[in-house]
Amino acid sequence: MLRFLARRSLGAIVILLLISAITFFLFFALPAEPARLACGKNCDPASLAIINKNLGLDQPVPVQYWDFMVGIFAGRDFPIGRCDAPCFGYSFVNQEPVWGTIVDRFPTTLSLAIGGAAVFLVVGVGIGMIAAWRRGTWIDKFFSSLSLLGQSMQIYFVGVLCLAWFVSGLSIMEQPAYHPITENPAKWFSGMVLPWLVLSLIFMANYSRMTRSQMVEQLQEDHVRTARAKGLSSRTVFFRYAWRGAIAPIVTIFGMDLGSLLGGAMITEYTFTLHGIGRLAVDSVRLTDLPMLMGVMLVSSGAIVVFNIVVDAVYAVIDPRVRLA
Template structure:
């Protein structure tokens, strides 16, 4: 297990380096001039040259990239002061440290991702198991149709309708907003409830359909038939044998989805005006803010890569047929 994790970790580092290099060099292929954005409207050549020097934009692109990567691990000196590791530089637009901005925004994304994941995982798997247990009945057909309808929906459509009905119209739910959990848990819950529900409706459909199909497939396997032939109860066969074989593909998708949500649920955050990592990524692209864009990209990529490693490692404990070479 240790060798497997070490090998995957090294591979993850290589992937993150490639992502950072591609993002960095593609940025400088754009016709925009970052220093002019930081300089403002009344910008003269002297001020522009000073900003280029302060931000390190007067150096060759490979040198800028090397200093950026070194700054992540060892810190970096700028004209405005020293940036401690992990240093992703200073924003071209706000002149604020990138890492500090990401740390400030991350609790919002973390609350959205973990809360929404808990809802759609429990509800999606539960609905899928009920549909598989009652396969062929009206319950199965009802949940299958409901899942198909949910999979066809989009967050920006369902979210706007939910805001209009439950917040503006009926007034039974609070306006979505993030409040620190440590300050007021009740307000944190009420402010994130509607985004959780809308986010879970979209993801829940996929998990219920996958759970049902995997359970139906597992119930036809030879080891399940053998367990039935031994006289075990249907409940024992369903939960102990079929469920264990069906959970592995579900965990794979869950690891990818959770990593993506932690990297920033852009559409959800924009729909509900939540200032998280996803909204920060969109803003950095719109403002051509390279340091902020690089920081968000690396944090998002790291979340996806780490959760993929954890999912692969979990296979050995969930499914005995899986062996890590």
């Protein structure tokens, strides 16, 4: 198992290095000049030179990339101050430390991702299992049609409708906002419940369809038929034999979806005005803020890569043949 995880971890490091290099060098292919954006409209050459020096933009691009990567592990000295590890530099826009900004925004994204994932996993898998259990009945057709409808929806459309109906119109829900759970758990829950429901509506459609198709396929396998021939009850066959065989694909998509959500649910955060990692990523692209963009990209990519490794580890536990491969 350790050798298996070591191989996956080395591959993850290579992927993150490639992502950082591609993002960094593509940024400098843009026609925009970051120092001038930070300097403002009334910028003279002397002020522009000072900003370039303070942000480290007066060095060649390869040297800037090397200093950036070293700063992540060992910290870095800037003319405007010391940046301790992990150092992603200072924002070109507001001169704030990138890592501190990401840490401040991450609890919002974490709350949105964990709460939404819990809802769409439980509801989506539950609906899929009920549809497979009642395959061919009106219940199966109803849930299949509901899943298809949910899969056709978009968050920016459903989210705006829910805000208009439940917040502005009926006033039965609060305006979505993030409140720290350590300060007021009830306020935290009420402020996140609508984004959770809208986010889960889109994702649970995939899980219900995936679960149903996998369960129906597993129910046709030889080992399931053998279990039935031995006289085991339908409930035992369904949950003990068919469910265990259907869980692997669900683990795969759940690990990828959760990693992506932890990297920032951009559309959901913008729709509900939540200041998380996803909104920070969009703002950094719009403002041509390389340090912030690099920090968000590496955090988001790291979340996806880590959860892919976790999925590999779970696979190795579920199926020992994966370790041998």
